[in-house]
Amino acid sequence: MLRTVALRSVRAVAIPTKPAYRDLDPETRELYKKIIRVDHAGERGADVIYNGQYDVLKNTDAGPKIKEMWEQEKEHLAAFEKLLVTHRTAPTVLLPLWDILGYAVGAGTAMMGKEAAMACTVAVEDTIIGHYNDQIRELLKRDPQQHAEMIKLLSKFRDEEQEHHDIGLEEGAEQAPAYQLLTNAIKLGCKVAIAVSNEI
Numbered sequence: 001m002l003r004t005v006a007l008r009s010v011r012a013v014a015i016p017t018k019p020a021y022r023d024l025d026p027e028t029r030e031l032y033k034k035i036i037r038v039d040h041a042g043e044r045g046a047d048v049i050y051n052g053q054y055d056v057l058k059n060t061d062a063g064p065k066i067k068e069m070w071e072q073e074k075e076h077l078a079a080f081e082k083l084l085v086t087h088r089t090a091p092t093v094l095l096p097l098w099d100i101l102g103y104a105v106g107a108g109t110a111m112m113g114k115e116a117a118m119a120c121t122v123a124v125e126d127t128i129i130g131h132y133n134d135q136i137r138e139l140l141k142r143d144p145q146q147h148a149e150m151i152k153l154l155s156k157f158r159d160e161e162q163e164h165h166d167i168g169l170e171e172g173a174e175q176a177p178a179y180q181l182l183t184n185a186i187k188l189g190c191k192v193a194i195a196v197s198n199e200i
């Protein structure tokens with residue numbers, strides 16, 4: 001029996017301000033730029049996926065839940081948009097492509113039904129949770145003190161993605177047609193998108 005997942009109310013997101021960009025050593029600057037670029041791409045992807053789902057399912061009983069999760073993704077995206085500026089980081093050049101593909105995946109799975117949309121959510125969030133955990137582990141390994149603010153931000157978002165993942169399961173993801181096939185395909189797509197966004 002799954003526990004009922006309730007999203008906490010929308011909270012203000014604290015953007016890491018310390019250490020300031022100018023105080024970072026060159027290696028950390030590069031590391032942060034890499035983190036910010038790929039996470040920005042991921043959150044943009046999440047934003048358009050939920051947008052696609054919402055456009056298809058807004059007048060169904062899944063509408064409000066999708067809207068709630070989408071609102072949190074907008075917060076995540078806004079945080080990384082600010083970090084792109086403060087850390088003088090260029091977004092991935094592939095944003096327009098992720099926009100189209102993300103929307104298509106969100107709307108496409110939603111057209112297969114609410115369960116398929118939720119299966120999409122579970123697969124995407126599962127991949128993103130693993131990705132945030134990798135980054136958090138890397139920062140902890142380097143210097144928990146120095147990276148405390150970034151670790152806090154990534155951990156907060158990781159926890160919220162976990163809530164989305166659990167909501168997806170609770171809302172019937174596993175009842176989606178060809179659940180394993182669908183989720184494996186989406187997870188693979190996310191991993192490819194992450195790998196490519198890391199590079200360009």
Ligand SMILES: [Fe+2]
Pocket residue numbers: 043046072073076157161
């Ligand atoms: Fe997110």
Ligand SMILES: [Fe+2]
Pocket residue numbers: 046073125160161164
């Ligand atoms: Fe999420």
